[in-house]
Structure formats: C-alpha cells, structure tokens
Amino acid sequence: MKNANLLFRRTHLYLGLLLIPWLLVYALSTFVFNHGEHFRAYRAAEPLWLPLWEKDYAFEAPSDVAGLRAAAQRLLKDHGLSGAFAARRQGQRLNINVQNFWHPRRVTYDFTTKKLRAEERRSTALDVLVRLHERTGYNQGGLLNKLWAFVVDLFCVATLVWIGTGLYLWWKLSATRTWGWLALGGGLATLLALLATL
Amino acid sequence: MNPAPTPSASKIIRRVHLYLALFLTPWMIIYALSGLVLNHGDLVRGWYGGKFSDFEKLEERPYTAAFSADATARLIGAQVLADLDLAGTFQVQGTPTQPKLVITRNAALTAHRITYFRTENRLLIEKQSLSTPVILNRLHFRHGYEQPFVSAKIWGFVVDLAVVGLLFWVVSGIWMWWEIKPARTTGAVVALCGFAVFGLLLATI
Numbered sequence: 001m002k003n004a005n006l007l008f009r010r011t012h013l014y015l016g017l018l019l020i021p022w023l024l025v026y027a028l029s030t031f032v033f034n035h036g037e038h039f040r041a042y043r044a045a046e047p048l049w050l051p052l053w054e055k056d057y058a059f060e061a062p063s064d065v066a067g068l069r070a071a072a073q074r075l076l077k078d079h080g081l082s083g084a085f086a087a088r089r090q091g092q093r094l095n096i097n098v099q100n101f102w103h104p105r106r107v108t109y110d111f112t113t114k115k116l117r118a119e120e121r122r123s124t125a126l127d128v129l130v131r132l133h134e135r136t137g138y139n140q141g142g143l144l145n146k147l148w149a150f151v152v153d154l155f156c157v158a159t160l161v162w163i164g165t166g167l168y169l170w171w172k173l174s175a176t177r178t179w180g181w182l183a184l185g186g187g188l189a190t191l192l193a194l195l196a197t198l
Numbered sequence: 199m200n201p202a203p204t205p206s207a208s209k210i211i212r213r214v215h216l217y218l219a220l221f222l223t224p225w226m227i228i229y230a231l232s233g234l235v236l237n238h239g240d241l242v243r244g245w246y247g248g249k250f251s252d253f254e255k256l257e258e259r260p261y262t263a264a265f266s267a268d269a270t271a272r273l274i275g276a277q278v279l280a281d282l283d284l285a286g287t288f289q290v291q292g293t294p295t296q297p298k299l300v301i302t303r304n305a306a307l308t309a310h311r312i313t314y315f316r317t318e319n320r321l322l323i324e325k326q327s328l329s330t331p332v333i334l335n336r337l338h339f340r341h342g343y344e345q346p347f348v349s350a351k352i353w354g355f356v357v358d359l360a361v362v363g364l365l366f367w368v369v370s371g372i373w374m375w376w377e378i379k380p381a382r383t384t385g386a387v388v389a390l391c392g393f394a395v396f397g398l399l400l401a402t403i
Binding site: 014023028033100188196 | 213216217218219220221222223224225226227229230231233234236237238239240286287304305306307340341342343344347349350352353354356357358360361364365367368371372374375378381384385388389391392393395396398399400402403
C-alpha cells in the first residue's frame with residue numbers, strides 16, 4: 001500500500017514537472033481568450049499579411065483532395081517552404097496556409113493570372129501564445145508535428161491522471177476530508193447550476 | 199494550555215493546491231476530454247458519420263416585429279430570442295440593415311440557430327444535434343465576460359479561476375517538489391526534458 005501511495009505521489013509530481021511549459025501556455029493563453037478585449041492592442045495589427053514575393057507560375061490542380069494536397073506540398077517544396085499546411089481551392093484561387101508558431105505563411109495561386117504569391121503573417125508574442133494553445137491534431141506529416149500532437153494527448157491524459165491520483169492522495173489525508181468534500185461538492189454544484197442556466 | 203499551532207507556509211500551500219483542485223475537478227475533466235476530442239477531430243467525426251454538429255430544422259414560422267431605425271443587431275437578436283422563449287447567451291451575424299440576421303443561441307447543452315429573414319417577416323429555427331463531443335467542445339470554448347447574463351459571467355470567472363489554479367499548481371508543485379529531497383534529481387531531469395522538448399517544438403514547427 002505504501003508503494004502504491006509513493007507511486008501515485010511520484011506520478012502526480014513528475015507529470016507536473018514534465019508538462020510545466022504546457023501548463024503555463026494553456027493558463028496564460030486562456031487568460032488572453034477570457035479577456036480578449038483587453039489584449040486586442042497587443043495582437044498583430046492590420047495589415048496582417050506582409051508580401052514576401054510574387055511570381056509567374058504554371059500549376060495544374062488535381063480535382064481530388066488528396067491529389068490537391070500532394071500537389072500543394074510539391075509547390076511548397078519547390079519554393080523552399082515546408083511545415084504543416086492546409087490547402088484549399090476556392091474558385092479560381094488556391095490558398096495554402098503554412099503553419100508555424102512564429103512565422104505563419106500564406107501562399108496563394110491565381111489560376112486566371114497564373115500568379116503565385118507568398119505572404120507572411122505579422123505576429124506578436126501573444127499571437128504565438130494563442131497559436132500554441134490552438135494547435136492540435138495528427139493530420140500533418142513530420143515527426144515533430146506528430147510529437148506536438150502526442151504531447152497534447154499526454155497533457156489531456158495527464159490531467160485525468162492528476163485528478164485520479166489527486167483524489168487518492170486527498171482520501172489518504174483524513175484531516176482534509178470535510179473541506180475536501182465541500183470543495184468537490186461546491187465545484188460540482190456550481191457546474192450543474194451553470195449548465196442549467198447558461 | 200498550549201496555543202494552537204500556526205500552520206506552516208508549506209501546509210497552507212499544500213491545502214490550497216488540494217482544495218483548488220477539488221473545486222475545479224469538473225472543469226479539468228471537461229478540458230481534458232474536449233482536448234482529446236479536438237486532437238482526434240477526424241476520428242471522432244467519423245464515429246458520428248456526416249451528422250457531427252449539424253443543425254437540423256425544427257420549424258419555420260412567420261414573425262412580425264417593429265424595430266426602431268437605431269435598433270442594433272444584438273437588440274433585434276435578443277428580442278427574437280425572448281419571443282421564442284429562448285433568452286440567454288447568443289451571437290448575431292449580420293447588420294440591422296441586411297435582409298437576413300443569423301442568431302446563434304449557445305446554451306450549455308444545446309444550441310439553436312435562428313435565421314431571421316427581415317424582409318420576408320419569417321424565422322427559420324434550427325437545433326444542433328446533441329452529442330457528447332459537441333457539448334464538451336462547446337464548454338471548452340465558452341469564455342469571456344461580454345454576455346450580459348449572470349451565469350455567463352460566473353462561467354467567465356471560473357475560467358479565470360482555472361487559470362489561477364493552473365499557475366498556482368505549477369508554483370506550488372515546484373515548491374513541494376523541492377521539499378522532497380529524494381525527488382530532486384529525477385524531478386530536475388524530468389522538468390529539463392519537458393523544457394527541452396517544448397523549446398525544440400517552439401523553434402521548429
């Protein structure tokens with residue numbers, strides 16, 4: 001039993017220490033979301049997109065989604081751009097958004113004029129913080145993109161582990177039971193009241 | 199008679215760490231589960247076929263109301279919702295001069311979308327299909343103090359409390375780690391690994 005207690009304590013502790021950067025990112029960015037109007041002045045201002053280059057280019061876009069994505073990836077590689085991206089055709093335009101925490105880029109191809117244009121989004125430290133919060137998913141190639149998604153999963157599972165081990169450790173401290181029940185019950189009652197009235 | 203012992207700083211920090219966590223447990227479960235939903239969006243959408251978060255038509259009905267020339271889109275939206283017995287937190291898309299206003303009523307567990315065709319004096323009322331992932335995501339994204347409703351402001355306050363909780367758990371966790379001498383070396387290595395991975399990803403992707 002003592003071993004289980006120690007295992008839970010150490011798991012609770014080391015997961016917390018490992019994920020400190022993500023705890024800080026999610027806490028600070030959530031504060032920015034919750035008080036968006038006060039932080040507007042510290043976000044990037046118009047014009048958000050700054051031109052990098054524009055050139056003539058011949059590009060045939062496959063009609064299927066997978067083919068379009070593969071062609072967009074080749075286009076990016078040919079122009080020295082890499083990283084996670086999303087490609088979408090809208091009428092006579094192809095928009096490719098290249099994700100990056102610091103320097104997100106946008107490549108636009110106009111099928112009518114056959115012009116390819118690249119722009120970079122202006123960013124402040126707050127914009128980077130928000131991007132760190134919002135980035136999720138495994139649908140991008142590359143080991144590091146997958147690693148980020150894995151850490152997001154790890155953070156979510158760690159949160160559930162902190163709750164489970166935290167409840168166990170609380171229960172072992174008999175002196176804290178009454179106040180603990182009040183805190184737990186108070187939180188649950190608050191949530192239920194809000195769900196019923198929002 | 200001995201005076202009651204003064205609780206040490208360590209004990210106060212431990213208790214605040216614990217009770218804050220117990221109070222915020224329901225929110226942390228919501229954020230953890232919705233984080234998994236967001237991180238596996240395609241997979242979760244696949245479980246629900248093509249019906250994930252779709253709005254379904256409930257009814258269309260005539261609606262006649264007179265609004266003054268200076269009525270804002272928000273005021274019109276609030277009146278439409280009140281007339282439908284759907285008052286509560288909402289967003290409006292469109293301007294008062296446009297022939298169509300889209301009002302989204304975001305309750306905690308349901309969402310209605312009301313399209314007001316002003317020139318046709320007509321309402322289209324739709325409801326979002328209910329599913330656990332959609333509800334989790336809606337609760338995850340709910341924040342701010344802009345909505346003029348007490349419950350919405352309390353939710354905004356709890357979001358702030360969760361922010362305070364996360365920051366306090368980091369600081370108090372570091373404090374408690376330092377108090378456990380046998381855990382210092384391993385803890386330092388683990389924390390450095392976390393910062394190294396974070397730094398690598400921040401610099402490269």
